[in-house]
Amino acid sequence: MKFIRALWVLILVGAFAFLAGCKIVSFQAQDVYVTGTIDRTFEVSSAQSSYFTSQTVNLEEIFGDVDFAEVEEVILANIELTVIRNNMGPNTTASGVVAFNVPDNPLPSNVVLATFSNVNIQQVLNTPMTPYGALALLSINSNGVTQFHQAAAQSSRITFYVSGTVNSPPVDFEARLRVTVQLRLASS
Amino acid sequence: MKKCILVSLLALLLFGTGLQPANAQSEFENAIKQFTGETAKGYLQPFIDAFGNNLNAGLYRTAHVSRLGLHFYVGIIGAFTIIPDDDKTFLATPPPPFPQQPVETATIFGDEGATVNGPGGLVYHFQNGQIQGDVVPFAVPQLEIGSFLGTMVKLRYISVNYGDLPQIRLSGFGIQHSISQYFPLFPIDLSVGYFRQTFEVGDLISASATSIGVQASKSFVLLTLYGTAAYETASMDVSYTYEGGSTPEEVRLELKSDGHIRVAVGARLRLGFLILNADYTVGSQNSASIGLGVGL
Numbered sequence: 328m329k330f331i332r333a334l335w336v337l338i339l340v341g342a343f344a345f346l347a348g349c350k351i352v353s354f355q356a357q358d359v360y361v362t363g364t365i366d367r368t369f370e371v372s373s374a375q376s377s378y379f380t381s382q383t384v385n386l387e388e389i390f391g392d393v394d395f396a397e398v399e400e401v402i403l404a405n406i407e408l409t410v411i412r413n414n415m416g417p418n419t420t421a422s423g424v425v426a427f428n429v430p431d432n433p434l435p436s437n438v439v440l441a442t443f444s445n446v447n448i449q450q451v452l453n454t455p456m457t458p459y460g461a462l463a464l465l466s467i468n469s470n471g472v473t474q475f476h477q478a479a480a481q482s483s484r485i486t487f488y489v490s491g492t493v494n495s496p497p498v499d500f501e502a503r504l505r506v507t508v509q510l511r512l513a514s515s
Numbered sequence: 516m517k518k519c520i521l522v523s524l525l526a527l528l529l530f531g532t533g534l535q536p537a538n539a540q541s542e543f544e545n546a547i548k549q550f551t552g553e554t555a556k557g558y559l560q561p562f563i564d565a566f567g568n569n570l571n572a573g574l575y576r577t578a579h580v581s582r583l584g585l586h587f588y589v590g591i592i593g594a595f596t597i598i599p600d601d602d603k604t605f606l607a608t609p610p611p612p613f614p615q616q617p618v619e620t621a622t623i624f625g626d627e628g629a630t631v632n633g634p635g636g637l638v639y640h641f642q643n644g645q646i647q648g649d650v651v652p653f654a655v656p657q658l659e660i661g662s663f664l665g666t667m668v669k670l671r672y673i674s675v676n677y678g679d680l681p682q683i684r685l686s687g688f689g690i691q692h693s694i695s696q697y698f699p700l701f702p703i704d705l706s707v708g709y710f711r712q713t714f715e716v717g718d719l720i721s722a723s724a725t726s727i728g729v730q731a732s733k734s735f736v737l738l739t740l741y742g743t744a745a746y747e748t749a750s751m752d753v754s755y756t757y758e759g760g761s762t763p764e765e766v767r768l769e770l771k772s773d774g775h776i777r778v779a780v781g782a783r784l785r786l787g788f789l790i791l792n793a794d795y796t797v798g799s800q801n802s803a804s805i806g807l808g809v810g811l
Binding site: 358405407466473509 | 610613614626628634635636639640642643644645647
């Protein structure tokens with residue numbers, strides 16, 4: 328009997344030591360990243376060689392399940408522009424910018440996020456222009472990205488602008504802008 | 516609203532840790548939605564392994580099954596699976612158009628997720644780990660009834676409502692059959708066992724675990740020393756909506772814990788009707804279990 332008691336004391340002490348030395352899992356979670364994509368189509372038309380179009384999006388609608396009171400940071404992950412319709416000649420080239428502003432607390436001027444230059448519209452039809460890969464047709468403005476992070480953290484309504492010039496007016500095409508955004512949510 | 520089902524599972528798993536279900540559900544759901552299918556598997560796999568490991572813990576405490584007579588036991592089984600460091604990271608590929616090169620990032624048990632830098636300050640963050648700690652706990656009631664022709668039946672069942680979650684139900688059925696009864700005067704008790712468990716959260720989750728194994732034990736008055744070896748599998752269906760793309764994408768995953776061998780050693784003490792046992796398991800994830808119950 329003494330042996331059995333001693334053995335059990337040993338087992339229980341060992342079990343206690345084991346559990347005391349380990350941290351039981353819990354939801355003392357770290358921040359959560361949530362990814363969403365802003366996807367808007369821009370009808371671009373102009374009798375002149377320049378064009379300008381805009382759309383306002385609300386991040387709270389893009390991230391419907393997210394409580395924006397928990398948003399600690401808004402991060403830009405990707406920008407992609409795709410010409411999905413071209414009613415201009417096969418040799419028409421375009422240059423332009425993707426910019427943003429905050430309608431509820433406007434910045435002094437629209438902030439450029441990305442630029443493209445002398446792109447043959449017909450040749451890139453239905454091919455996304457991105458800042459990645461060997462054919463990176465979008466050039467990212469790092470200052471603009473930084474300002475986007477700051478501005479979007481303050482206001483969930485963002486206006487995006489697609490503007491620029493073509494070499495042979497009139498302008499008539501349709502472009503799809505996709506902006507991938509990550510929200511960093513504070514852990515509770 | 517479609518709920519991420521694993522939240523429910525975690526909520527049950529973490530009973531008693533001070534977890535607030537509504538917050539946990541929201542955070543975990545958000546964390547999972549970050550992933551496309553293949554990446555989600557890597558992120559969640561250690562959790563599936565630990566869950567299956569815990570489900571299959573504490574099934575046996577002796578290999579002795581009387582050929583005929585009344586055997587009754589009811590008790591609570593507590594299990595604790597240790598999370599190894601290897602289960603805290605995995606290799607994941609970022610979503611296009613980021614370079615499709617795997618990077619090491621955090622699993623659900625890990626620390627901070629990896630960061631992939633793009634041109635001009637663009638950046639993609641993999642999800643951070645969401646469960647911190649070294650040990651995953653679990654508890655479930657178990658009932659045993661026998662014996663007939665050296666066979667006993669084991670049952671596990673729990674059905675609870677927790678927070679806003681759908682009804683959570685765990686049920687299990689198994690049998691244990693004496694082998695040593697066929698070998699008169701065999702020096703130790705030997706038995707074989709089969710146990711299958713299912714875990715459901717409403718219509719949203721369906722998980723299962725199966726264990727097939729052999730048990731050996733030797734009794735000394737009040738004390739029984741025992742060992743088990745079992746082949747085990749576990750699987751879980753997960754479904755959620757991935758919202759990282761331009762349109763929401765329904766993701767359905769069938770997560771499996773590859774079959775593995777569990778080897779456990781333990782001891783049982785019987786004090787009248789009170790039965791106390793503890794064992795330690797060596798496997799892909801090590802674990803310990805304790806049982807406290809009453810029996811005849």
